[in-house]
Amino acid sequence: MKLVDQRISAVAEEAYGAVRALTGWQGQRSADAADVLRGKAMRMSSRKVAVAAGAVVAGVALFAAPATAEPAPVECSPDLVCVYDGYNLTGEIYMFGLSDLNYADDAFASGLSVNDRSSSVWNRTGQHINFYIHGGANIGDLCFRLEPYGSRNNLGGEGCDNSVSSHYPAGL
Structure with a gap:
């Protein structure tokens, strides 16, 4: 014993x-x-x-997980372009096809418009994607180009946090 x-x-x-x-x-x-x-x-x-x-x-x-832990990125489906309302691919996500010339008619699950509400993006396509600001229903001013399968975790670094209005494949 x-x-x-x-x-x-x-x-x-x-x-x-x-x-x-x-x-x-x-x-x-x-x-x-x-x-x-x-x-x-x-x-x-x-x-x-x-x-x-x-x-x-x-x-x-x-x-006992720390209260300050970063949320995990929300997975973007293959062959799509995804925008997030949070930094580091977090928050609400909207999944697009290869192009969308007017984010004003797209909404996150919460009902908020995607237009001018993106803080990070993920390109899961095999093409370069141009992101535009001030576009409305047309392609506006080019903010940045994202390489195939690339992401940007903070659009503030590109000068276009919460101002992206559309995207389109580069070279088309």
Whole structure:
């Protein structure tokens, strides 16, 4: 029985260490995961203890994500040109075909117009795409050209954040 107690304590300490590593918590422990596991483990088999320890680590990892984490980019489908209302390919997305000469008649899922609301873009086509500002129903002023399969994470760097009105393949 003493060997089982030592093994249970070792598993509980390992779980505690994993919780600390995942969360970066450096404070003193009091009634922490290892203590809880140690108390409950006395009534469980070794296999159940390992499962419980894994569940604690997984639970802490799931709920202990930093609040300042960047949202993940929203995937743009192949062969399309996508514009995003957020930087770094985040926020609402609108997926276009190869060209659209007037964003004013397109809307994000929220109902907001795509026109003059793009902060990042992703070209998933095999062609260079020109992005225009001040276009309305016509091709306006060229803001930038995006290479095939390329993206721009911040259109402010191009001087056209929240001002893109249309796009068209270069050379057509």
